Amino acid sequence: MERREFLIQTAKASAAALAVTGVGAWLAHRAPQGRQAPYHIRDYSVSRDVLTKDFVVARGNDINEMVEAAVRAMGGMEKFVARGDRVLVKPNVGFDRPPALGATSSPEVVGAVVRLCLAAGAREVIVTDNPINSPNACFARSGIAQAVTEAGGRVYHLAERDFQETAVGGVAVGDFPVAAGILDRADRVIGIPTLKDHNLSGMSFAMKNWYGLLGRGRNRFHQNIHNVIADLAMMIRPTLVIGDATRILMRNGPTGGSPADVKPGGTILVSTDAVAIDAFGIELLARSAVDCPSIALAAARGIGSADPKALRYEEVTVA
Amino acid sequence: MKTVRTVYQLFFLALFFFLLYVATYDRLAGYPVRLFLDSDPLVAVGTILSTGALYRALWYGLPILVLTIFLGRFYCGWICPLGTLQDLVAVLRKVKVSRDIEINRYRPIFRLKYLVLVAFLTMALFGVLQIGLLDPIVLVTRAMTTSVLPAVDRGDSLVFLSPREFQLGWVAGSLLVAILIAAHLMPRLWCKLLCPLGALLGLCSRWSIFHIQRSADACDDCRLCAAHCQAGAEPDKRLRKSECMLLLNCLETCPTKAITFGPTRSGVLTVPGPDLSRRRLAGSVLAGLAAPLLLRSRASVVENPRPQLIRPPGSQPEPEFLARCIKCEECMHICPTNVLQPSMTEGGVEGFWTPVLKNTIGYCEVNCVLCGEVCPTGAIQRITLDQKQGRGEYAGKPIVLGTAFFDYGRCLPWAMNRPCVVCQEVCPTSPKAIKTDEVEVVENGRRIRLKRPRVEPSLCIGCGICEYACPVVDRRAVYVTSVGESRSKKNRMILEESPK
Numbered sequence: 001m002e003r004r005e006f007l008i009q010t011a012k013a014s015a016a017a018l019a020v021t022g023v024g025a026w027l028a029h030r031a032p033q034g035r036q037a038p039y040h041i042r043d044y045s046v047s048r049d050v051l052t053k054d055f056v057v058a059r060g061n062d063i064n065e066m067v068e069a070a071v072r073a074m075g076g077m078e079k080f081v082a083r084g085d086r087v088l089v090k091p092n093v094g095f096d097r098p099p100a101l102g103a104t105s106s107p108e109v110v111g112a113v114v115r116l117c118l119a120a121g122a123r124e125v126i127v128t129d130n131p132i133n134s135p136n137a138c139f140a141r142s143g144i145a146q147a148v149t150e151a152g153g154r155v156y157h158l159a160e161r162d163f164q165e166t167a168v169g170g171v172a173v174g175d176f177p178v179a180a181g182i183l184d185r186a187d188r189v190i191g192i193p194t195l196k197d198h199n200l201s202g203m204s205f206a207m208k209n210w211y212g213l214l215g216r217g218r219n220r221f222h223q224n225i226h227n228v229i230a231d232l233a234m235m236i237r238p239t240l241v242i243g244d245a246t247r248i249l250m251r252n253g254p255t256g257g258s259p260a261d262v263k264p265g266g267t268i269l270v271s272t273d274a275v276a277i278d279a280f281g282i283e284l285l286a287r288s289a290v291d292c293p294s295i296a297l298a299a300a301r302g303i304g305s306a307d308p309k310a311l312r313y314e315e316v317t318v319a
Numbered sequence: 320m321k322t323v324r325t326v327y328q329l330f331f332l333a334l335f336f337f338l339l340y341v342a343t344y345d346r347l348a349g350y351p352v353r354l355f356l357d358s359d360p361l362v363a364v365g366t367i368l369s370t371g372a373l374y375r376a377l378w379y380g381l382p383i384l385v386l387t388i389f390l391g392r393f394y395c396g397w398i399c400p401l402g403t404l405q406d407l408v409a410v411l412r413k414v415k416v417s418r419d420i421e422i423n424r425y426r427p428i429f430r431l432k433y434l435v436l437v438a439f440l441t442m443a444l445f446g447v448l449q450i451g452l453l454d455p456i457v458l459v460t461r462a463m464t465t466s467v468l469p470a471v472d473r474g475d476s477l478v479f480l481s482p483r484e485f486q487l488g489w490v491a492g493s494l495l496v497a498i499l500i501a502a503h504l505m506p507r508l509w510c511k512l513l514c515p516l517g518a519l520l521g522l523c524s525r526w527s528i529f530h531i532q533r534s535a536d537a538c539d540d541c542r543l544c545a546a547h548c549q550a551g552a553e554p555d556k557r558l559r560k561s562e563c564m565l566l567l568n569c570l571e572t573c574p575t576k577a578i579t580f581g582p583t584r585s586g587v588l589t590v591p592g593p594d595l596s597r598r599r600l601a602g603s604v605l606a607g608l609a610a611p612l613l614l615r616s617r618a619s620v621v622e623n624p625r626p627q628l629i630r631p632p633g634s635q636p637e638p639e640f641l642a643r644c645i646k647c648e649e650c651m652h653i654c655p656t657n658v659l660q661p662s663m664t665e666g667g668v669e670g671f672w673t674p675v676l677k678n679t680i681g682y683c684e685v686n687c688v689l690c691g692e693v694c695p696t697g698a699i700q701r702i703t704l705d706q707k708q709g710r711g712e713y714a715g716k717p718i719v720l721g722t723a724f725f726d727y728g729r730c731l732p733w734a735m736n737r738p739c740v741v742c743q744e745v746c747p748t749s750p751k752a753i754k755t756d757e758v759e760v761v762e763n764g765r766r767i768r769l770k771r772p773r774v775e776p777s778l779c780i781g782c783g784i785c786e787y788a789c790p791v792v793d794r795r796a797v798y799v800t801s802v803g804e805s806r807s808k809k810n811r812m813i814l815e816e817s818p819k
């Protein structure tokens with residue numbers, strides 16, 4: 001073998017050896033080592049000190065005016081959303097139902113909230129939910145997709161890859177898959193629950209709305225539903241909750257199905273406290289707190305207040 | 320000319336895939352997604368025989384038949400997506416004239432496709448529609464929907480809005496793969512040997528006025544045309560008109576320009592039709608006659624309903640359904656929840672690959688009527704949301720697919736004293752068809768209040784969302800069977816109240 005040929009052969013062999021080592025090391029590094037640490041959800045709440053009120057009830061007919069007036073009474077959207085923030089909005093879009101059936105949040109309320117966030121300088125407003133029915137159909141039929149797009153926000157459909165094991169650390173829920181990626185990118189989280197009857201939990205409203213950020217397996221939660229709902233209220237410390245009681249699904253919830261199940265409500269509730277919103281909501285549903293045990297459970301754990309009127313409370317009426 | 324033909328082929332193939340791509344809830348937007356099936360002449364002829372009528376746009380296939388009588392099998396060579404796919408595979412072959420003359424020559428066995436066609440059409444006359452098993456448009460649509468596209472889609476909404484799964488989808492896909500492998504060994508073997516649509520068009524082209532012809536004076540017998548004819552039409556001898564697919568390879572390769580396409584010139588002899596003896600035809604008809612007798616009995620289709628045979632909303636009664644369904648799986652493609660699955664044993668041998676609901680995979684969305692919208696043959700009738708939900712003029716008469724039943728030995732509140740009733744939560748009817756009874760049980764001295772679910776059969780529409788959402792995931796504690804389905808007068812269970 002000539003020297004020249006020998007050198008070339010050696011160089012090739014060395015390159016091959018290096019490549020194999022490199023790829024091997026990279027692959028070994030890629031392999032999951034032990035258990036991945038679960039995700040921890042940030043606290044998105046703002047300090048009470050900067051707010052003028054803790055709980056505002058707006059009554060009227062013009063939904064846009066009601067939302068604006070209520071948020072203004074709290075201190076204005078600027079108190080909640082800073083310039084350049086990414087806002088995650090979570091309405092209830094659980095079912096493929098038209099708005100009149102009251103199974104989903106009103107598109108007008110969602111649109112108004114998106115507009116307020118953008119007016120306050122939000123860089124991006126993302127609206128999401130993990131519905132029971134097909135996401136595309138739910139967002140389209142509920143009118144929320146159109147309302148969000150027209151207001152300048154963006155609808156995001158959650159897929160399997162968005163869910164990540166998350167430390168909930170509650171009484172009933174330990175670690176569970178939650179839409180962690182989208183929460184992680186958000187600076188602010190605003191819930192827009194809609195007030196509905198629910199056979200097992202007594203009511204579906206502010207605390208239960210966070211169900212829509214949970215992934216596969218959540219159908220087991222009915223087995224301990226009141227504690228699970230309180231756990232959800234602990235898991236998400238929202239920036240703001242806008243309770244939609246502009247129409248109320250009085251029975252046959254949470255799906256509804258007939259206009260006869262729906263009653264006009266003419267009410268918007270705004271607070272940073274989901275427990276207080278639920279406590280107010282159960283009365284709008286013509287029930288008492290004992291019918292919805294999650295309220296007392298959450299209040300006892302100090303997650304929020306079961307007595308909204310004991311907070312800095314205000315009612316506004318919009319003509 | 321070959322280039323022009325290839326451009327047409329690629330255009331129609333692209334159109335075919337585009338129409339599959341837009342056949343989803345989000346992209347539908349008025350595109351004619353059924354176009355290829357609507358204009359499939361075999362679907363038209365088959366359903367005319369099985370139903371005595373032409374549904375919706377199926378008449379689109381008739382102009383193609385008429386044009387074939389004048390021009391020959393242009394559809395096979397220029398439009399058919401399965402033909403194009405085979406040609407794309409054959410491009411990879413090495414051309415070797417001496418070998419290709421042998422590979423591409425006509426073989427008597429190619430008459431098999433005509434016999435298959437006659438058998439299929441005879442069955443159709445007795446209401447047994449099996450043309451979809453081998454019809455090329457149906458076959459490709461089915462293979463793409465249940466096998467190829469679900470494999471391509473990785474859950475990124477590339478094809479479907481969410482990842483799809485179809486039971487034994489690989490069977491339909493494997494048939495396509497086998498056809499393509501065969502095309503590599505012998506170009507367009509499928510078309511020449513088995514394709515029933517090709518056979519139908521072949522029978523029509525026996526009268527074609529325009530065709531390929533060879534001038535014996537100009538020909539120097541080089542047989543290049545025979546090497547390149549992938550249809551087995553023997554352009555170097557008397558042209559077999561029923562075999563020629565108008566690929567025009569012969570025209571292109573002839574060095575002496577002896578081959579032309581045009582109206583028959585004097586002195587040019589052709590073989591117009593396939594060589595079918597009466598004996599063979601009679602055998603084929605007999606085979607076709609045997610099928611209805613062997614595959615169908617009144618007991619299996621009408622008298623003894625099958626519990627797992629849950630048909631899509633708007634489906635015709637079973638005998639009429641089977642006379643229409645071509646197993647194209649367009650309904651499964653468009654279904655937003657993936658609940659529609661190709662039947663394996665649920666619908667019997669005759670119903671193989673027809674759509675059935677598998678509520679462990681999806682459920683029937685009350686606000687959706689897309690399956691009836693895309694069904695080309697009306698096996699699933701076009702219905703309105705009012706009709707499906709029982710509103711407006713259909714008040715109180717929703718379309719019922721079946722009835723839900725509880726397996727109380729597996730249901731958590733019944734068997735294990737644990738709260739649950741997810742089924743009741745998701746039940747979409749108003750009032751809900753799943754009722755709960757409140758009970759108090761004592762377990763280890765502890766009082767537990769429970770809600771136990773039961774079905775109110777007069778309200779249940781059989782949508783299956785209870786079964787889908789049931790947390791007892793391996794074998795659900797609530798499940799739907801077909802009893803109570805609107806389309807059947809026999810498959811009934813409860814005594815309806817008399818209308819006042």
